[in-house]
Amino acid sequence: MNTHPGPRFRSLPLGQGTEAPLFAARVVAITSGKGGVGKSNVTAGLAMTLAQQGQRVVVMDANFGLSNLDILLGLSPKYTLEHVLRGEKVLEEILVEGPMGVQILPTGSGLQELTRLDTMSELRLVQGLQRVAETVDWLLIDTAAGIHDSVLKLLLAAQEVILVATPEPTSLVDAYAMVKVLHLREPSKPLWLLVNNAQSAEEARETIDQLQEATERFLGKQLQVLGMVPHDPHILQAVRQQRGVVDLFPGSPAARAFAAIVRQLLGQALLQPDDFAAFWKHPPPGDAP
Ligand SMILES: Nc1ncnc2c1ncn2[C@@H]1O[C@H](COP(=O)(O)OP(=O)(O)O)[C@@H](O)[C@H]1O
Numbered sequence: 001m002n003t004h005p006g007p008r009f010r011s012l013p014l015g016q017g018t019e020a021p022l023f024a025a026r027v028v029a030i031t032s033g034k035g036g037v038g039k040s041n042v043t044a045g046l047a048m049t050l051a052q053q054g055q056r057v058v059v060m061d062a063n064f065g066l067s068n069l070d071i072l073l074g075l076s077p078k079y080t081l082e083h084v085l086r087g088e089k090v091l092e093e094i095l096v097e098g099p100m101g102v103q104i105l106p107t108g109s110g111l112q113e114l115t116r117l118d119t120m121s122e123l124r125l126v127q128g129l130q131r132v133a134e135t136v137d138w139l140l141i142d143t144a145a146g147i148h149d150s151v152l153k154l155l156l157a158a159q160e161v162i163l164v165a166t167p168e169p170t171s172l173v174d175a176y177a178m179v180k181v182l183h184l185r186e187p188s189k190p191l192w193l194l195v196n197n198a199q200s201a202e203e204a205r206e207t208i209d210q211l212q213e214a215t216e217r218f219l220g221k222q223l224q225v226l227g228m229v230p231h232d233p234h235i236l237q238a239v240r241q242q243r244g245v246v247d248l249f250p251g252s253p254a255a256r257a258f259a260a261i262v263r264q265l266l267g268q269a270l271l272q273p274d275d276f277a278a279f280w281k282h283p284p285p286g287d288a289p
């Protein structure tokens with residue numbers, strides 16, 4: 001019996017001028033087929049831009065074993081998810097305040113697998129995430145790249161998925177593979193496409209067209225276009241200074257692109273409510289019929 005059904009995640013209809021409190025966060029996982037395409041930078045950029053707009057944002061760094069969001073933002077967390085899973089801390093105690101009021105859930109580098117947690121650890125994590133998601137507007141999950149069980153679990157648990165791809169052919173092929181796996185498991189999952197690191201709008205457009213054409217033709221899956229972030233050396237500079245580009249270079253092309261993407265995200269109603277407790281109930285991908 002499931003004694004912890006958890007809140008239903010949903011977005012409220014945003015009434016004109018009403019300050020209707022959101023009961024629960026929009027849970028969005030940011031992923032990619034291939035590593036190094038800019039997921040963490042995109043996550044940080046979106047988080048800060050949302051925060052700028054007055055949204056309460058928590059970012060979960062789900063790069064297990066390779067924690068890097070804290071480094072990217074110059075934070076030195078004392079406690080991480082490892083402490084939560086061991087029952088030494090509750091989730092709220094490990095949240096660190098990042099730039100612009102964005103809160104980060106650091107993962108720590110000793111945690112390898114999300115799929116092999118014992119029941120107590122799972123419960124601590126799920127209940128903690130549910131509590132946190134009740135108090136904020138957004139829970140962004142920066143996942144590791146590639147199609148692993150633990151990544152897939154997070155993608156299936158999230159209400160929406162943002163797939164980051166670059167114009168490189170390898171990134172495109174891996175992005176398609178990711179769409180395919182996700183589509184086979186949950187065809188109705190809202191899937192956003194974000195093209196990062198494009199040299200021009202034309203190049204971004206081409207990437208979008210190629211991916212959309214392939215997923216529609218071979219999978220019957222429609223990707224929703226979230227937008228694009230151009231190649232922008234400001235991102236590299238910000239990374240070197242362990243700062244967010246939105247914070248450090250608010251007028252940069254990348255920061256402006258994040259603003260446009262956030263407008264798109266905020267204007268879009270949620271297509272499908274979900275329940276975070278479902279997180280752990282999905283069988284591993286190999287068990288799919
Ligand atoms: N739009 C961009 N313009 C320039 N450099 C970028 C851009 N996006 C990402 N990068 C660079 O690419 C590298 C990988 O980015 P990162 O966010 O760590 O990728 P991932 O999280 O997907 O592994 C970083 O060095 C980052 O500075």
Ligand SMILES: [Mg+2]
Nearest residue numbers: 039040063068
């Ligand atoms: Mg990363």
